[in-house]
Amino acid sequence: MNGPGSTSQESSILARAGHGLRAAFRFTLDVALPPLCPSCREPLGDGAGLCAACWSKLSLIEPPYCARLGIPFVYDPGPGLLSMEAIANPPAYQRARAAVRYDEVAKTLVHGFKYSDRLDLAPMMGRWMARAGRELLSGADGLVPVPLHWRRLWGRRFNQSAALAGVISDIAGVPVLHGALRRLRATRQQVGLSQAQRAENVQGAFRIDAQGKAAVAGRRLVLVDVLVFARVVAAAKSTI
Template structure:
């Protein structure tokens, strides 16, 4: 699977292969073929060799793209079509601060591998395909949006990782949609624990008071329709905290666009 168009698998760059090609410069077709044989491209999910670049066919079929019908507020998929503008029970019982959320895929095994590779393994080469899938999933959000704002890392975590995965995805979406990105509008003013393993209530407490608006960026937010960009939506605590700060700064509306979201099928409408 190539990553040249929407709906295709993300690339898997072999670092050693790329280094050799850089050293040799322009190589002949025969030499390039020899490199392909000696250093085959691997599927990022299962590590099996693949033809070309990307995710192997087997792993590709395991990616679960989120399509309609879904809750118009939370973007969680319905098990059947309940009708136009029908909200999920969760959206009714516990509405978030943001207006709408959309995700490209369910956070399943293959999606988890992609997210972790981008987030922790310096696999920034995955961002273009993931960002394109997000732009496709967020078409209705991006139509009329004024600005994209990635969820920020605390400076200590940013220093150790060297880049913000949400920012990398936001740059791709900005290029696809034409909606400008303001990467430094939100700041994480205190370090927070990793959300993994925390309960929903603990997640909310963990990010409470963790974000603030950069004073010099207030004018980019006031009266604007903002989309918060992140890699994964689990309980929604992080993006909800960001949305509350943005709304207090007089954003006209806040939506959320992520690559993957956790879907609890037990909470789907019946």
């Protein structure tokens, strides 16, 4: 016959055994499948993120840049100066920031994240986005991930923008407003389109319903999109 404490003691032993088995399994996986650089697929050893060679090729966007669009300047023209693009075609939002230039390394990361189920890239990319958009995030009331059409969501398995918004939320302490923005129709890929074609492509594709309006009215919002690797991280005062 078992004593009164036998059940809890056995559960504790089983829990410790299960933890030990999981640890052994993770160790076996690490030995059999060492972490690889997400860009070139070379082993990282004990590291994480990108290998040294790919990191050296990545171009983080740093000041000086256009105060409105975040487009890098060749030289520092002084604080608050706008680029010719921002002056000629003022955007509907107040500010936009990008984490990196769209080079070969960034392109590989974006394609892996969007089309190859590389959800494991979200923490790294989200950290870069939070760093690039820190001045926007400091005064933000909410993060709005760009929604996918249900057919595209089915194909990609998860909303990459929402995954990035979750990482940024954890870092910046800004809540994610899921469902605030709804997609009404599927659109063409924006890559390769001109600015005018991009605007026409998404015309009427999104809507904020009554419930969404209540969540965003009068608030400072940061729109999070994976388009061209963190290219759109834009803050705007809601006018709804």
